[in-house]
Amino acid sequence: QSVLTQPPSVSAAPGQKVTISCSGSSSNIGNNYVSWYQQLPGTAPKLLIYENNKRPSGIPDRFSGSKSGTSATLGITGLQTGDEADYYCGTWDSSLSVWVFGGGTKLTVL
Amino acid sequence: EVQLVQSGAEVKKPGESLKISCKGSGYSFTSYWIGWVRQMPGKGLEWMGIIYPGDSDTRYSPSFQGQVTISADKSISTAYLQWSSLKASDTAMYYCARLHGGNSGFDYWGQGTLVTVSS
Numbered sequence: 609q610s611v612l613t614q615p616p617s618v619s620a621a622p623g624q625k626v627t628i629s630c631s632g633s634s635s636n637i638g639n640n641y642v643s644w645y646q647q648l649p650g651t652a653p654k655l656l657i658y659e660n661n662k663r664p665s666g667i668p669d670r671f672s673g674s675k676s677g678t679s680a681t682l683g684i685t686g687l688q689t690g691d692e693a694d695y696y697c698g699t700w701d702s703s704l705s706v707w708v709f710g711g712g713t714k715l716t717v718l
Numbered sequence: 719e720v721q722l723v724q725s726g727a728e729v730k731k732p733g734e735s736l737k738i739s740c741k742g743s744g745y746s747f748t749s750y751w752i753g754w755v756r757q758m759p760g761k762g763l764e765w766m767g768i769i770y771p772g773d774s775d776t777r778y779s780p781s782f783q784g785q786v787t788i789s790a791d792k793s794i795s796t797a798y799l800q801w802s803s804l805k806a807s808d809t810a811m812y813y814c815a816r817l818h819g820g821n822s823g824f825d826y827w828g829q830g831t832l833v834t835v836s837s
Contacts, residue, residue: 610762643823645763652813652830653755653763658823696763700821706779707753707765707821 611636612697612710619716624687628713630680630697636708640700642680644673647694647712656695657682687717720744722752722814722828729834730804737800738831740814747795748772751817753824754788754799758810768817769797804835 613631620626630642644657655664657673660680672683680697697710725739740752753768767778771790778788790797797814812831815824 641820641822645824652827653815653824654827655818655823655825658818658825662822664825694762698763698765698823704780705777707768709755709763709765712762 610711611708614710625685628682635703636701638678724828727832752797755813
């Protein structure tokens, strides 16, 4: 059982928008930055969003992040078949003194 | 260009020891924390621990404390993850990743090292 809770799967049609939620607590999301990672099949994770809502260079603005209280959300617009992947949220947990990841969400672009 | 290049896949027997590596390049290796992340087959990401190569300050997840050792050799810009006695349950993909400033996120990842432990 992960400290951060994500839906196991989400799906949407090409061109549509999808959001992936990440729920935590005051010891993690509530008081620390959230980051999001995309893991395409058979590859290493890739940073999509850092410090809650910032995109690294090269990440298209179709990807966005937000945080409110103890929850965070990843948004993806203009879905493409190439976006099919597992998505993970991550943050530091100040009480446990560990970095924690969500259980991951599998995105299917129908 | 920032790169983290990990050592190749390993096949070991239970009880054997192992040390895998992660070589950084394209940045000041001593100025960023390097973390290790386990991904068991078909499962999610688990943070194992982290090291600051500048002074070798190391932190472990309680789940992995005593099970693995994280180290670094700053003279060759390389971080390590080692086991003294492998178990079948250590079979997994292991990633190293650079922490981007504070706890803002892991911005660069190695390609992964697959460790298979089987008799």
